Amino acid sequence: MSLESVRAFFAIHAPDVPIIEQSASTATVAEAAETLGVLPGQIAKTLSVRVGDAVMLIVARGDARLENRKTKDALGGRPRMLGAEEVEALTGHPVGGVCPFGLATPLAIYCDLSLKDFDIVYPAAGSRNASVRLTPDRLAGLTGAQWVDVCQPPA
Numbered sequence: 001m002s003l004e005s006v007r008a009f010f011a012i013h014a015p016d017v018p019i020i021e022q023s024a025s026t027a028t029v030a031e032a033a034e035t036l037g038v039l040p041g042q043i044a045k046t047l048s049v050r051v052g053d054a055v056m057l058i059v060a061r062g063d064a065r066l067e068n069r070k071t072k073d074a075l076g077g078r079p080r081m082l083g084a085e086e087v088e089a090l091t092g093h094p095v096g097g098v099c100p101f102g103l104a105t106p107l108a109i110y111c112d113l114s115l116k117d118f119d120i121v122y123p124a125a126g127s128r129n130a131s132v133r134l135t136p137d138r139l140a141g142l143t144g145a146q147w148v149d150v151c152q153p154p155a
Helices: 003-013 029-036 068-075 084-091 113-117 136-143
Strands: 043-051 054-061 079-081 108-112 146-148
Touching: 029 043, 043 084, 054 113, 068 079, 108 113, 108 136, 113 136
Parallel strands: 054 108, 108 146
Antiparallel strands: 043 054, 043 079
């Protein structure tokens, strides 16, 4: 699944968006920023969390951190990160390539307002060396994400 499910997603929903495959790893924010030649904040990291009984994805700028109080206020509870095996089982993507596209399981998706600090962001695309280039609004629109304010401002 993974990269192929992301390819299928974009073929249907946004054929104009190319998948950027790199020979170097883009699995971490630092690696992705270096490989793509962009600021770490422009990497749109996808966090897989559980709030209460609900599992969801939160997409935020790469250098932002979830803030428990904001998350509790916006989503009704404290976020708990999922383990790697559960992430891959639910999303179909390996850790380092998790993204809100081509998911194995339908999940609620939230985009943190921190993404709007940039005109262009780079979320992963289902593998540890693939990404896409999108505006934050296009990212949210393609995934049906709701905008939330759940992150601390970067230091």
